[in-house]
Amino acid sequence: MSGLPTPFNDHFGAVAAAYADCRPGYPPELFSWLVGQVQTHGQAWDCGTGSGQAAVGLADYFVSVFATDASTAQIAHAVPHARVRYAVAPAEASGLPAGSVDLLTVAQALHWFDLPAFFAEARRVLKPGGLIAAWTYGVLHVEGEAVDARVQRFYAAEVGPYWPPERRHVESGYRDLPFPFDPVQAPTLALRADWSLPQLLGYFRSWSATARYQEATGQDPVATLAETLMPLWGDPDTPRTIRWPLALRAGRV
Numbered sequence: 001m002s003g004l005p006t007p008f009n010d011h012f013g014a015v016a017a018a019y020a021d022c023r024p025g026y027p028p029e030l031f032s033w034l035v036g037q038v039q040t041h042g043q044a045w046d047c048g049t050g051s052g053q054a055a056v057g058l059a060d061y062f063v064s065v066f067a068t069d070a071s072t073a074q075i076a077h078a079v080p081h082a083r084v085r086y087a088v089a090p091a092e093a094s095g096l097p098a099g100s101v102d103l104l105t106v107a108q109a110l111h112w113f114d115l116p117a118f119f120a121e122a123r124r125v126l127k128p129g130g131l132i133a134a135w136t137y138g139v140l141h142v143e144g145e146a147v148d149a150r151v152q153r154f155y156a157a158e159v160g161p162y163w164p165p166e167r168r169h170v171e172s173g174y175r176d177l178p179f180p181f182d183p184v185q186a187p188t189l190a191l192r193a194d195w196s197l198p199q200l201l202g203y204f205r206s207w208s209a210t211a212r213y214q215e216a217t218g219q220d221p222v223a224t225l226a227e228t229l230m231p232l233w234g235d236p237d238t239p240r241t242i243r244w245p246l247a248l249r250a251g252r253v
Contacts, residue, residue: 022202024193035061037131038102045101047091048109052078059083092117096125106134111169126253136170137191137244146232154225162212173247181251191244197236201226
């Protein structure tokens, strides 16, 4: 793939189908706020789109959304939408015309990019006064003290050693990453879902750390987790509320 600054490590190719099916959706308040920050709503670019969760949310407000990801597997599982055009492309070389984008979003992906090259591309494609917004959601918390404690142990101690090093930027809410744009004060938001136990286990299977654990050990960590969560959860079809803190950074060119 041309234009990539370094060989692309596709951490999510092996779990792309699970990623598309099992990731939480972003809150409507996020999209409402983003739309209110730009004067025109011609084109948005969702960079590092994954399977298109953010792109589809933006499509309700923009004439067109260009959604790119360097992972062919992720784009193959992207959610279709009439106003979203998907493409396999690196973050640092979108192929978009200069000054053509009203809003540039990066959902749960900024920590994978070659940041100096990506920021240069952002300045090139954004219109004057256009907005760039990057967000990430942190570690989940599950309703029920005993259930949540078991989930935290799974995240930190069991699959924790198998997270890529870039995961630390997610845990810090991107506060340790450069963001060389005129800052815009962003709201405090969170993701929320009411999931059954099978739905939650599907989410865990979408983690890159889970795939790396299984590849390294030949064992399925989610199957072991399920055995210990069952007696704590009760009826597996009864949903529990799950929350993720959302960290949002926004700025203008």
